[in-house]
Amino acid sequence: MIQVAVMGYGTVGSGVVEVIEKNKEEINKKCGAGEAVNIKYILDLRDFPGDPYESKVIHDVEQILNDPEVKIICETMGGLKPAYDFTKRALMLGKSVCTSNKELVAAHGPELIRIAHENQCNYLFEASVGGGIPIIRPLNYSLTAEKIDAITGILNGTTNYILSRMEKEGADFADVLKDAQEKGYAERNPEADVEGYDACRKIAILSSLMCGKNVRYQDIYTEGITKITSTDFIYAHAMGKTIKLLALSREEKGKFYAMVAPFLISKSHPLYMVNDVFNAVCVHGNMLGDSMYYGRGAGKLPTASAVVSDVVDCARHIGKVIMCFWDGQDVALTGIGEASHRFFVRVSLENERKALEAFERASVIEADVPGEFAFVTEKMTEEEFNKRAMEAGIISRIRLNE
Numbered sequence: 001m002i003q004v005a006v007m008g009y010g011t012v013g014s015g016v017v018e019v020i021e022k023n024k025e026e027i028n029k030k031c032g033a034g035e036a037v038n039i040k041y042i043l044d045l046r047d048f049p050g051d052p053y054e055s056k057v058i059h060d061v062e063q064i065l066n067d068p069e070v071k072i073i074c075e076t077m078g079g080l081k082p083a084y085d086f087t088k089r090a091l092m093l094g095k096s097v098c099t100s101n102k103e104l105v106a107a108h109g110p111e112l113i114r115i116a117h118e119n120q121c122n123y124l125f126e127a128s129v130g131g132g133i134p135i136i137r138p139l140n141y142s143l144t145a146e147k148i149d150a151i152t153g154i155l156n157g158t159t160n161y162i163l164s165r166m167e168k169e170g171a172d173f174a175d176v177l178k179d180a181q182e183k184g185y186a187e188r189n190p191e192a193d194v195e196g197y198d199a200c201r202k203i204a205i206l207s208s209l210m211c212g213k214n215v216r217y218q219d220i221y222t223e224g225i226t227k228i229t230s231t232d233f234i235y236a237h238a239m240g241k242t243i244k245l246l247a248l249s250r251e252e253k254g255k256f257y258a259m260v261a262p263f264l265i266s267k268s269h270p271l272y273m274v275n276d277v278f279n280a281v282c283v284h285g286n287m288l289g290d291s292m293y294y295g296r297g298a299g300k301l302p303t304a305s306a307v308v309s310d311v312v313d314c315a316r317h318i319g320k321v322i323m324c325f326w327d328g329q330d331v332a333l334t335g336i337g338e339a340s341h342r343f344f345v346r347v348s349l350e351n352e353r354k355a356l357e358a359f360e361r362a363s364v365i366e367a368d369v370p371g372e373f374a375f376v377t378e379k380m381t382e383e384e385f386n387k388r389a390m391e392a393g394i395i396s397r398i399r400l401n402e
Contacts, residue, residue, distance in 0.1 A: 001035075001036050001037075001038050002031065002035050002036065002037050002038065002071050002072060002315050002318070003038055003040040003067070003069040003070045003071060003072075004020070004037055004038065004039050004040065004070070004071075004072045004073070004074065004311060005039070005040060005041040005042070005043065005064040005067075005070050005072075005073045005074070006039060006041070006042045006043065006073075006074045006076060007043045007061070007064070007073060007074065007075045007076065007077050007083075007086060008043065008044060008075065008076040008077035008078065009042050009043075009044040009046070009048065009057065010044075010076065010077075010078075011300045012076040012078075012100050012127070012300060012303050012304055012307065013042070013044075013074070013076035013077075014300070015300040015301050015303065015304025015305075015307075016074050016076060016304045016307050016308060016311075017039055017042065017053055018301070018304065019301065019304045019305055019307075019308045020037060020039055020308055020311070021039075021053075023308075024036075024037070027308065027311075027312060030312050031312055031315040031316060032315075032316055035315055037072075037311065037312075037315060039053070039056060040056065040067070040069065040070060041056055041058050041063060041064050041067075041070070042056045042057045042058070043057075043058055043059070043060075043061055043064060044057060044059070045059060061082075061086055064090075065086075065089055065090060065093060065095075070095060071095060071096065071314075071315075071318055072095065072096045072097075072098065072311055072314045072315065073087075073090050073095055073096070073097045073098070074097075074098050074099070074307050074308075074311065075087055075097050075098070075099040075100075075101055075104075076099070076100050076101070076304075076307065077101065078100075078101055078103065079101070079103060079104075080103060080104055080107060080108075083099075083101055083104050084104055084107075084108055087099070087104065087112060087123070088111075088112065088115060091112060091115045091116045091119055091121060091123060092115060092119055093119070094119045094120060094121045095121060096116070096121040096122040096123070096124070096314040096318075097112075097116070097121075097122075097123050097124070098124045098125070098126075098127075098307050098308075098310035098311050098314060099123070099124070099125050099127070099128060099307070100125075100127035100128055100303050100304075100306070100307050101125075101128060102125075102128040102129065102198070102201045102202055102205065103201060105125045105128045105201075105205055106128075106201035106202075106204045106205055106217045107217075109123075109125070109205065109208065109214070109326055110208070110214050110326050110327055110328040111328065113324050113326055114327075114328070116321075117321045120319055120320070120321060121314075121319075121321075122313075122314050122317060122321065122322045123324075124136075124310035124313060124314060124322070125205070125310070126306045126307070126309055126310050127303045127304075127306035127307045127310070128202070128205060129155065129202045129205050129206060129281075130153075130155065130202075130279055130281060130293065130295070130297050130306075131157070131279065131295070131296055131297040131298045131299060131302045131303045131306060132295050132296045132297070132299070132301075132302025132303060132305050132306050133279055133280070133281065133293050133294065133295040133296070133297055133302075133306075134293060134306070134309070135206070135281050135283075135293050136205075136209065137309075137313075138283070138291075138293065139206070139209045139210070139283070140209065140322075140323070140324055140325070143283065143285055143288070143291075145287065146285030146286060146287055146288055147285065147286040147287075148210045148283060148284070148285050148286075149250060149251045149252070149284055149285070149286055150248070150249070150250040150251070150282075150283075150284040151203070151206050151207065151210055151248065151249050151250075151281065151282070151283050151284070152246055152247075152248040152271070152281075152282045152401070153199075153202075153203065153206070153246065153247050153248070153271075153279065153280060153281035153282065154244055154245065154246065154247075154271055154274050154278075154279050154280050154281075154297075155198070155199040155202040155203060155247045155279055155281070155297065156193055156196075156198050156199045156202075156245060156247075156279070156297070157185070157276075157277035157278065157279055157296070157297045157298040157299075158180065158185055158186045158187075158190065158193040158194070158198075158277075158298075159193055159194060159196075159199070159224070159225050159245045160244065160245065160274065160275065160276065160277065160278065160279065161180055161185050161186075161276050161277045162176045162177060162180055162186070162194070162225065163225060163228065163242075163243055163244060163245065163262075164275040164276050165179070165180075166228070166230060166233055167233050167236070167242055167243070170230050170233065170234075171230060172229060172230050173225065173226060173228060173229065177190060177194065185277060194224050194225055194226055195222070195224035195226065196222040196223055196224040196225075196245065196247075196260040196261070197222065197224075199222075199245060199247040199260045200217050200220050200222040200247065200260045201217045202247060203220065203247035203248065203249055203258060203260060204216065204217035204220055204258070206247075206249070206281070207220075207249040207256075207258050207331075208326050208331075209324075209325070209326055210249060210251075211251065211256065211331055212325040212326060212327065213326070213327055213329045213330070213331045214326065214327070214328055214329060214330050214331060215249070215256075215258060215330075215331045215333070216330055216331075219258075219333045220258045220259060220260065220333065221258075221259040221260070221261070221336040222259070222260045222261075223259075223260065223261040223262065224245070224260075224262075225245050225262055227396060228243060228262055228398075229396075231346075231369055231372075232346075232396070232398060234367050234368065234369055235344065235346070235365055235367045235369065235374055236264060237367075238365060238366060238367035239264065239266075239344075239365060239376075240266060240267055241264045241265060241266050241267070241400075242264070242265060242272060243262055243263070243264055243265075243398065244262070244263060244265055244271055244272075244274070245260070245261070245262050245263075246260070246261065246262075246263045246265075246271070246401060247259075247260045248260075248401070255334040255338070256331055256332075256333055256334060257333065257334050257336075257338075257339050258333055259336060259339065261399060262398055262399075263398065263399050263400065263401040264344055264398050264399070264400045264401070265400075265401050266402070269401065270282055270290070270292050274294065277296065277297070277298065277299070278294065278295065278296060278297065279294075279295065279296070279297025279298075280292060280293065280294040280295075281293045336382050337381060337382050337383035337386075338381055338382070338383065339381065339382050340379050340380060340381050340382075341379065341380075341382070341385075341399040341400055341401075342376055342377055342378065342379050342380075342399075342400040342402065343376070343377045343380075343385055343397045343398070343399055343400065344365070344374065344375075344376050344397060344398045344399075344400060345359070345362075345374065345375055345376070345377060345389070345392070345394050345396075345397045346372055346373075346374045346394065346395040346396050346397070347372070347373050347374070347392060347393060347394050347395055348371060348372060348373070348393070348395060349371055349372065349373055351373070351392060351393040351394075352373040354391065354392055354393060355373065355375070355392040355393070355394065356375075357391075357392075358388040358389070358391040358392040359375065359377050359378075359388055359392065361377070361378040362375035362376065362377055362378075363375055363376045372395070376400065385397070
């Protein structure tokens, strides 16, 4: 019997218990060697009277850490404290930890992986990036023959839901956000989602696995969706495109770029049809070319399913290290100013001539928007665009991903 503890009995933690209990037969079969998984403890500050697993709920982490029978811990607490301290102590005791905590993985991933390997256990985090989408394991196992040189993803369900609704209904950001909060798709304080911080941490994790070194999320240029308007979608439709919040990283001629921002993408783009709360990740390898991973990027049971898949992996490797190439050396990201794109630009009619003088080779966009003039620039660096934009008096700009 392999004893498991769950730290945090909120949305994901309760989902982990549900997945293990409902799919126990399948899970035990896949653990191999006649092993069976059993939840021994559920750690939370609260009591859960009437809960079917009430008898397993404890309030003292020392019970878990001091119990030699506990071999695997599911950390579903979220945040850095006390999750970091609990995880570090558990790994130092040789207990494997499976987590959905993207904040902790992005901040301390290489350190925790190193501690796990030093103590012949594992720190796994499949659920930290794409919820129920398998993406960490493919990068670590399935694509090991590849030189991965680009990752592009829709990594936040809340923002994708908001943008999808804005496109379909012609609604403004504030109205859709309010409705999303009422439906439980957005937090009361939605800043981490709508400002791109959540997607930033996720692309930092994927980028680190892509290059095998540490990409600090603090170094990634991040821009959210709060400035996107219903008018932007009128232009997008006129261009045969849509707007998505993309998290991307790429290695090009020895330089490494990473960023999070809204982009215009065309109907031929593989992420064009990824709508509502769904997420997707496109990975480009130098031999395979493009591959795509699609599914529910959040939610109780999809995320819990990914955590439990890591539990099974740990159960198969008790006392053995599962390789993960992510060392602590920080990657020096190339400044955003050197990244090149084409840009969609809106200006007022009175600034039309000024804008065309600043952007000589612009392609004019025709759309039914009174009082405005819009165009797409030639490809140029961010630094060059910003210089020209200062002369043009622009209303807004959105990058194109092509």
